[in-house]
Amino acid sequence: MSSWNQLVRALKRSLGVGRQQLQVAERHVVLVTGCDSGLGHSMAVYCHNMLNMTVVGCCHNLQSAGAKRLQQLDTVQPGQRSRLYTWQLDLLSAESIQQVHAQLQLLLASHDYQLWALVNNAGVMCFGEFEWQLPAQFELQINCNLLGTMRLTHQLMPLLRQHAARIVNITSHCGLYALPALAPYAASKAALRLWNDALRIELQQYGLEVVNFVPGSFVMDSNIAARQQQHAEQMFLAFSEEQRHFYGNYFKQFNEYLSILSGFKEPNKVQDVRLLAKFKDALTSTQPLTIYIHEPWRYKLYRWLFGFCPTPIADWLAIRFCAMPSYASALGSEKRN
Known part of the structure; x- marks a missing residue:
């Protein structure tokens, strides 16, 4: 051609x-x-x-x-x-x-x-x-x-x-x-x-x-x-004592949130x-x-925002988009308990 x-x-x-x-x-x-x-x-x-x-x-x-x-x-x-x-x-x-x-x-x-x-x-x-x-x-x-x-x-x-x-x-x-x-x-x-x-x-x-x-x-x-929980178990078993102490309840909350994904449908x-x-x-x-x-419209909106927002704002939007448990929220719940 x-x-x-x-x-x-x-x-x-x-x-x-x-x-x-x-x-x-x-x-x-x-x-x-x-x-x-x-x-x-x-x-x-x-x-x-x-x-x-x-x-x-x-x-x-x-x-x-x-x-x-x-x-x-x-x-x-x-x-x-x-x-x-x-x-x-x-x-x-x-x-x-x-x-x-x-x-x-x-x-x-x-x-x-x-x-x-x-x-x-x-x-x-x-x-x-x-x-x-x-x-x-x-x-x-x-x-x-x-x-x-x-x-x-x-x-x-x-x-x-x-x-x-x-x-x-x-x-x-x-x-x-x-x-x-x-x-x-x-x-x-x-x-x-x-x-x-x-x-x-x-x-x-x-x-x-x-x-x-x-x-x-x-x-x-x-x-x-489907194997997310198995992956999480392998991650935790490989953690050092320092990592287990540092991430604490955050790792548990994170994977409990994702438990809905596990298992073959x-x-x-x-x-x-x-x-x-x-x-x-x-x-x-x-x-x-x-x-x-x-x-869906939610993806379209976020993709549009990602395209022109300054990096710090785009990073914040990415966290909001994923809506996952955060380290800060997990620490807060530990202190309240």
């Missing part, structure tokens, strides 16, 4: 000129990661049920409730071919990534399939101040959210290029603005956002689209933080029509936006 054509294309995209919806069908394959629960599970179901695409739903555990529900959707009548494949994927394992690549190659070669999109959704999250988190915990978040996504995309890159498939990377508001108690997670998502942007620029010359999709808060509807379909419409546009528009941000 010439530099002039790239410039014209960029101008059309920025102005929204010529935006149309491409028609997708069962011959179009979309691979979604992190389908055990939450947004990934919902995206896989939406692509299968509403867009009639062939879906590869990658799950970390094929015995999970989400994986089994996806398998139940795959009701093939005689003479029909499957439109939903549930594969195991561990983004921390090079062997697992290579196996998914081999399975995808075979799938695409067996029929007149076209690889339409890779949706990088899988991720892990651990709440806790940075001093609390163990190296294994913050390395897990960086390794899965960032490096695992990079490894999978790199492995599939020739297939993506050959099929002119698009890449949709699910990032986070944490990648737009830093939030306390989520430093490693925010770092992984911020790095993912910049990698997404660089990849978008690189692949334009080959006619590939790369999209950043920021879906808003789904922590209550997914299992991304049943997968449920996202019912947000506006979010799903944006996801469809990211998949099927001839001129997809470079970034889709879906958020």
Whole structure:
């Protein structure tokens, strides 16, 4: 693609000129990661049920409730071919990534399939101040959210290029603005956002689209933080006597507040029509936006304020936005008791 054509294309995209919806069908394959629960599970179901695409739903555990529900959707009548494949994927394992690549190659070669999109959704999250988190915990978040996504995309890159498939990377508001108690997670998502942007620029010359999709808060509807209490127990066990004395009741209050996140939830379909419409546009528009941000009004207000407030005020707003227990409030409660 010439530099002039790239410039014209960029101008059309920025102005929204010529935006149309491409028609997708069962011959179009979309691979979604992190389908055990939450947004990934919902995206896989939406692509299968509403867009009639062939879906590869990658799950970390094929015995999970989400994986089994996806398998139940795959009701093939005689003479029909499957439109939903549930594969195991561990983004921390090079062997697992290579196996998914081999399975995808075979799938695409067996029929007149076209690889339409890779949706990088899988991720892990651990709440806790940075001093609390163990190296294994913050390395897990960086390794899965960032490096695992990079490894999978790199492995599939020739297939993506050959099929002119698009890449949709699910990032986070944490990648737009830093939030306390989520430093490693925010770092992984911020790095993912910049990698997404660089990849978008690189692949334009080959006619590939790369999209950043920021879906808003789904922590209550997914299992991304299901092991939070186990993480907290590991943190506390690793504390020195000085740390246990210094943080005192604060650490306990902090994790009691987060107890609602722990435990694995049943997968449920996202019912947000506006979010799903944006996801469809990211998949099927001839001129997809470079970034889709879906958020409740509270997120939108804070994001707007973060954009122009002086740093001290923005920091105060970030604390207000998270609404977590504070060290000062915990000390106050200890004194009152």
